[in-house]
Amino acid sequence: MALQQRIRGRQAHAPGSTFLAYTPNGNKLVTVGVDNFCRIYSTGSDDEPVTIDDCQENNSAIVAGDGFFIAGSEDGVVSRFSLERNNMEEMLVRTNGPVRDLALSPDGNWVAVASDDLTVKVVNTRDMMQIQYLRDQPGPVKHVAFDNSGSRLTVSCTDGNIYVYSLSSEEPSMIKKVDGMIKRLESDAEASSKVLWHPDGRAFATPTPTREIQVMSFSDWERQRSFRTKHSADITAAAWSPNGAILATTSSDLTLRLWDASTQTLLHEYNDLKATILAMVWHPTENILSYTNNDGELFIHTDIVPSEHASLLQKSLQPAPFFHDPSEGRAGNAQPKLTNGTKHTLPDRARRAGTPDSLDDILGSDGISDDGVDDFVVDDDGAGYANGYGKRTNGHLGALQNPSSKRRAYSSSSFRPETHEAFQPGSTPWRGNRRYLCLNLVGFVWTVSQEASHHTVTVEFYDREFHRDFHFTDPWLYDKACLNDNGTLFSCQPSGDAPAIIYYRPHETWTTRTDWRTELPRGERVMAIALSESYVVVTTSTNYVRIFTLFGIPLRVYRQKASPTVTCAAWRDYVLTIGNGPIAGDGSCQLLYTIENVKRDEVYQSEDIVALTPHSTLSSVFFSDEGDPFIYDSTGVLLTLLHWRTPSQARWMPLLDTNLLSRLSTGQKQESYWPVAVANRRFHCIILKGQDTHPYFPRPILSEFEFQIPITGPPKEKSEEDEVMEDGDEEKGRKANREKERLEHAFLLNSTLYLQLLDTITSSRPSPHQRQSLSDLEISIDKTLLQMLGQECLAGEDRGMKALEIVGLMKDNNGKMLELARRVAMRYGREVLGEKIGELAERRAAQIEEED
Structure with missing residues (x-):
């Protein structure tokens, strides 16, 4: 049966640019044009429209609210009209240049005015004296658009950039400049660069210079899917359907096309247009698309979506077309938990921080909430905890029937511990269609999603003289990777009947390069992988730890005690695994780690606790270049494991x-740090600016920081009093305190590094470099203590006992440093201290002789 289209074309205004707007309820449609009147059409009626004559000529924009509409003209006048009395109520604001676009906030209280002025004015629709000014854009503004909340406004500037403002405070602030997404256009061009906020509020779309419609997610500013419209000329208008399921686009090539938003496929094309469409809007509830053109015509196109696709409009609110939803976990590892064969998602961290008595305020006397959420108890294990209506029964309480026991049973049975999410160290979540699989000091591995069919993987090295970059097409959809000087390790998850796969690719061998792949048992997911100079380590969803040689020979398979598994790391023959353990005081699971030497089959630490502060999470775990374990947590602290x-x-x-x-001491910088590695006794990381939580493209620059054990607070800024007393005794005292803190920190840090290196040398065959490094640390510790001794001697005779304690901490085994310490004491006239140091030297010499 042929589709009968009823297109109602009317000469609404004199030939020229014409614009339109629906009221929020869809009952009225208002148009403006080059003549000096507005017209109001009633939806579903064939009657002549109501005409309002007292408006400006050459109108260029219109928006409509409940009971009113606002029009702007090329002479810079923005006026408010009443839909009840059909007259002009007042002039809201005037601009110096022509008005190019208007945007009305969802609540109808504010109108944003785009014009050839360099400033965007946001005016209160009920009080013209309330105005906000947006000034960060450098040129005239072509379009403005409010987001669904009304707290943010996008400004499409003629310089080809989008400026995003936050209007949630008294003073608007620009929160993002999006460049390279829209085309540079003159403010009076028919082509469009307007931002189209998706109805779900999480993304917006704009026409691009290549005549596509590009979607960008708002939470991470990442480019998502795009509609390849194949228009042969610039796009002049576009609009989402009210539920976000369909996108309509039109162009000066005189075609109008409808697109399935979820698949970006063409649903229908209308190519019989007679003039260029400049504006189009969907009816809020009906299958109607109305549009106006540059010839003064209005079209109310009923049944615009063909019957075979009309069901798309009947769906509930549809999600924005993302490559990867920004709300996914950081590594895509969050998995539903199984309980007696039933899947359910782990709950969020508990939000109530009060005592059990605080339940009295929100629960009725029977332990049921009064706010309509009394049916949240689900009998998911078949134990009879809920009746047929989803209500909680008391049959499981036995003899405990007093009210207090009811409340205790209620809270305890609904409690579920929060497990730590599994993650891959050095990996980032999807942003748009790409993500990093691995970032370290050797190089980085990143992947690009090419729809659902395949990915493209690229491996790049910092030292291109030692290794050559490579990339390949990835039909297996690898989601984890490890990279070192020997090779690259990949893994992918099971999909359908295909099992999870482990793939290792060595960089170079003295024979033909031997890549290898191995499949895991069906249904087993890869949670984390690690690669060392000797082994491949895989932790899985069944809590197995699988260890392979670099040539794919399975060496170990055992079940991890701490579960569910979280992550793993490896260095040479050592493997570190981490999993969830017992419940901590904050309701979350403590993390437990195990370290073993695979070659010797020795376990050094078994299910010991990872020291995290309450409510914090583990961000990364890795071995340093010297082979010591390190962790970095969500509070921004780097910790190492001693002994x-x-x-x-x-x-x-x-x-x-x-x-x-110290770079954060002024409070001016807002930044965080993405851990990469520890090498050369420095912390290597990527600095993330503002609200960023993960690095992104282009390839970020690595930064490094020296170790700084937290002994005192951050350095303070100088006050006015400090400046006045710059040369006084107080200033000298402050300098002495700063020097004292510096020496104490140097002593503690070098002592820690000394103990760490001493453990390494004791347990392995040391290299000459390690022996020399240990000797240098001993000397550095003693020199620091010698300087601290000088400070104490300078401070006075009453510091003698502390000074002697400092000397006792020296590593000196040949007496040279102790002799220097005695001379320092004598130089400051501390004869008694000098004698005590001499006695200490004699006792230590005797002890060494006895040990020999």
């Missing part, structure tokens, strides 16, 4: 708290 080769003696020690960095 980890001795069972039950390991402890986590902070080597850097990024919150105390």
Whole structure:
């Protein structure tokens, strides 16, 4: 049966640019044009429209609210009209240049005015004296658009950039400049660069210079899917259907096309247009698209969506067309939890921080909420905890029937511990269609999603003289990777009947390069992988730890005690695994780690606790270039594990708290740090600006920070009093305190590094470099203590006992440093202290002789 289209074309205004707007309820349609009147059409009526004569000529924009509409003209006048009395109520604002576009906030309280002025004015529709000014754009503005909340406004500037403003405070602020997405256009051009906010509020779209409609997610400013419209001329208008399921586009090539938003496929094309469409809007509830053109005509196109696709308009609100939803977990590893064969998602961290008595305010006497959420208890394990109506029964309470026991049973049975999400160290989540699979000091691995069919993977190295970059088409959709000087390790998840795959590709071998792949048992997912100079490590959803040689020989398979598994790391023969353990005081699971030597089959630490602060999470885990374990947590603290080769003696020690960095002391910078590695006794990271949580493209620059054990707070800024007393005794005292803090930090840091290196040398065959480094640390510690001794001697005779304690901390084994310490004491006239140091030297010499 042929589709009968009823297109109602009317000469609404004199030939020329014509614009339109629906009221929020869709009952009225208002048009303006080059003549000096407005017309109001009633939806579904064939009656002549109502005409309002007292308006400006050459109108260029219109918006409509409940009971009113606002029109702007090329003479710079923006006026408010009443739909009840059909007259002009007042002039809201006037601009110096022609008005190019208007945008009305969802609540109808504010109208944004785009004009050839360099400033966008946001005016209160009920009080013209309330005006906000947006000034960050450098040129005239062609379009403006409010987001669904009305708290943000996008400004399409003629310079080809989009400026996003936050209007949630008294003073508007620009929060983002989006460049390279729209075309440079003159403000009076028929082509469009207008931002189209998707109805779900999480993304917007704009026409691009290549005549596509590009979608961008608002939460991470990432380009998502695009509509390849194949228009042969610039796009002049576009509009989302009210539920976001269909996108309509039109162009000066005189075609109008409808697109399925979820698949970006063409649904229907209308190519019988007689003039260029300049504006089009969907009816809020009906299958009607209305549009006006540059010849003064209005078309009310009923049944615009053909019957075979009309069901799309009947759907509920549809999600924006993302490559990858920004709300997904950081590594895509969040999996539904199984309980007796039933899947359910782990709950969010508990939001209530009060005592059990605080339930009294929100629960009725029977333990049921009064706000309509009484049916949240689900009998998911068949144990009879809920009746047929989803209500909680008391049959499981036995003899405990007093009210207090009811409340305790209620809270305990609904409690579920929060497990730590599994993650891959060095990996970032999807942003748009790309993500990093691995970032370290060797190089980085990144992947680009090419729709659902395949990915493209690129491996790049910092030292291109040592290794050559490579890339390949990835039909397996790898989602994890590890990279070192020997090779690259990949893994992908099961899909349908295809199992998870582990793929290792060595960089070079003295024979023909031997890539290898291995499949995991069906249904088993890869949670984290690690690659060392000797082994490949894989942790899976069944809590198995699978260890392979670099040539794919399976060496170990065992079940991890701490579960669910979280992550893993490897270095040479050592493997570190982390999993969820017992419940901590904040309701989350403590993390437990295990370290083993695969070659010797020895376990050094078994299910020991990862030291995290309450409500914090683990961000990364890795071995340093010297082979010591490090972790970086969500609070910005870098910790290392001391004495980890001795069972039950390991402890986590902070080597850097990024919150105390001097670069943050002024409070002017807002930044965080993405951990990459620890090498050369420095923390290597990527600095993230503003609200960014992960690095993105183009390839970020690596930064490094020296270790700074948190002993004191961050440095303070100088006050006015400090400036006045610059040369006084107080200033000298402050300098002495700063020097004292510096020496104490140097002593503690070098002592920690000394203990760490001493453990390494004791447990392995040391290299000459390691022996020399240990000797240098000993000398550095003693020199620092010698300087601290000088400070104490200078401070006075009453510091003698502390000074002697400092000397006792020296590593000196040959007496040279102790002799220097005695001379320092004598130089400052501390004879008694000098004698005590001499006695200490004699005792230590005797002890060394006895040991020999």
